[in-house]
Amino acid sequence: MKQEKKTEGELLSEKLLSDHKHAGLLLSSEEISKADVFCEDYKKYLDEAKTEREAVIKTVTLAEAAGFKPFVRGKKYKAGDKFYYNNRGKAIILGVMGKESLESGVRLAAAHIDSPRMDLKQNPLYEEQDFALFKTHYYGGIKKYQWAAIPLSLHGVVIKSNGESITVNIGEDENDPVFCVTDLLPHLAQQQMKRTPAELIKGEELNILVGSMPFKDDKVSNKIKLNIMSILNEKYGIIEDDFMSAELEAVPQFKAKDIGFDRSMIGAYGQDDSSCAYTALKAILEVNKPKHTCLTCLTDKEETGSDGNTGLNSSYLAYFIDDLASAYGLKGHNVISASECLSADVNSAVDPTFQDVTEKRNASKLNYGVVATKFTGARGKSGTSDASAEFVGRIRRLFDENGVIWQTGELGKVDLGGGGTVAQFIANLDMDVIDVGVPVLCMHAPFEVTSKIDIYMAYKAFAVFFAD
Ligand code: MN
Ligand code: MN
Numbered sequence: 001m002k003q004e005k006k007t008e009g010e011l012l013s014e015k016l017l018s019d020h021k022h023a024g025l026l027l028s029s030e031e032i033s034k035a036d037v038f039c040e041d042y043k044k045y046l047d048e049a050k051t052e053r054e055a056v057i058k059t060v061t062l063a064e065a066a067g068f069k070p071f072v073r074g075k076k077y078k079a080g081d082k083f084y085y086n087n088r089g090k091a092i093i094l095g096v097m098g099k100e101s102l103e104s105g106v107r108l109a110a111a112h113i114d115s116p117r118m119d120l121k122q123n124p125l126y127e128e129q130d131f132a133l134f135k136t137h138y139y140g141g142i143k144k145y146q147w148a149a150i151p152l153s154l155h156g157v158v159i160k161s162n163g164e165s166i167t168v169n170i171g172e173d174e175n176d177p178v179f180c181v182t183d184l185l186p187h188l189a190q191q192q193m194k195r196t197p198a199e200l201i202k203g204e205e206l207n208i209l210v211g212s213m214p215f216k217d218d219k220v221s222n223k224i225k226l227n228i229m230s231i232l233n234e235k236y237g238i239i240e241d242d243f244m245s246a247e248l249e250a251v252p253q254f255k256a257k258d259i260g261f262d263r264s265m266i267g268a269y270g271q272d273d274s275s276c277a278y279t280a281l282k283a284i285l286e287v288n289k290p291k292h293t294c295l296t297c298l299t300d301k302e303e304t305g306s307d308g309n310t311g312l313n314s315s316y317l318a319y320f321i322d323d324l325a326s327a328y329g330l331k332g333h334n335v336i337s338a339s340e341c342l343s344a345d346v347n348s349a350v351d352p353t354f355q356d357v358t359e360k361r362n363a364s365k366l367n368y369g370v371v372a373t374k375f376t377g378a379r380g381k382s383g384t385s386d387a388s389a390e391f392v393g394r395i396r397r398l399f400d401e402n403g404v405i406w407q408t409g410e411l412g413k414v415d416l417g418g419g420g421t422v423a424q425f426i427a428n429l430d431m432d433v434i435d436v437g438v439p440v441l442c443m444h445a446p447f448e449v450t451s452k453i454d455i456y457m458a459y460k461a462f463a464v465f466f467a468d
């Protein structure tokens with residue numbers, strides 16, 4: 001067939017105008033299958049690492065299998081040496097020593113491993129109307145009504161009065177019981193439905209159902225509560241006061257699943273930010289003798305504003321880099337100032353049903369690749385580090401030259417809302433930072449949606465950053 005000659009306008013438009021395509025049209029079927037295979041292990045990770053503590057445990061297992069050893073302060077590491085620093089079992093930094101001196105800075109990827117959920121209060125167990133329930137305080141920004149009437153599992157630790165630590169994980173095994181927050185039937189919800197959606201289920205109504213059978217003894221009151229305590233005592237050796245020194249987190253019980261007839265997407269709890277934590281982790285596990293020293297920091301407390309000694313608004317990352325630098329007689333802050341960071345966090349993608357919250361020229365889309373977000377924040381860019389044009393240009397070249405399919409993004413229309421990531425805290429240390437992560441639908445819902453190709457592109461983005 002004779003090829004029609006392109007018009008001047010067509011040629012000019014190809015040359016000058018931006019034309020982003022669905023990654024499914026850009027990638028070969030082999031590359032798409034690579035993404036599918038990659039995501040099989042990702043789904044396992046999602047099921048095994050639903051909380052920050054579980055993510056650290058899983059990370060240590062994978063890291064040790066890949067030759068990483070606990071970090072030794074003061075040790076002069078050689079190029080290719082692999083180490084990890086476990087911060088209180090809730091945050092972790094993995095490192096691979098580079099061939100160049102630390103004076104040229106590190107390549108850091110920072111993701112968070114905490115996700116929105118319901119935490120048990122310190123005096124959680126009570127009895128009401130012949131039911132035993134747990135009081136909770138939700139963690140992170142949630143639409144509370146989404147968390148009622150779904151199966152929940154319980155994860156965390158209980159520290160007994162003698163200091164012994166008991167690990168709890170109930171609801172994930174097929175044979176385990178699960179828990180739930182009750183909600184009203186529509187028939188009797190006329191008053192409830194008049195509440196504003198923010199209060200459809202109120203914070204103090206996020207009470208978790210944990211039992212309904214009495215302890216058989218007419219002499220005691222609170223028989224249902226006593227029966228639950230008796231079961232917990234038998235299984236874990238704990239008493240009611242032990243809840244005071246516990247961190248127990250209720251999360252959606254369901255497993256990660258493929259979404260769609262074409263299986264192109266993944267639905268799961270905690271993809272904000274497991275999608276970036278897992279990909280940044282995989283990328284560093286595969287690093288070998290890099291030019292620059294590479295670090296992946298998997299942090300806690302992002303969803304509550306990054307405060308606390310396991311969050312990135314604390315000094316633990318800077319202290320760690322200082323420890324690393326001191327062994328060579330260098331100053332930590334000089335290493336930090338010369339470093340570059342990809343703040344690995346998700347961005348909100350255009351939702352086909354709720355398109356009007358996004359400005360479509362600038363919002364990210366599922367299947368258009370990993371998202372590089374120059375700034376986040378809200379109301380006149382408040383609460384953002386806003387990556388410099390120079391650093392965006394540098395990352396743009398890096399991705400384009402290495403076949404990373406990527407797009408830009410923003411967190412919703414101007415003045416409609418907004419949000420932040422850990423980027424600002426790292427930038428405040430005097431490091432160049434840009435947000436790079438996976439576009440997500442239903443962010444902060446019990447079931448979040450991502451695309452397999454985007455997950456794979458995030459992994460590729462971190463890998464080329466480390467290799468550069
Ligand atoms: Mn996040
Ligand atoms: Mn979040």
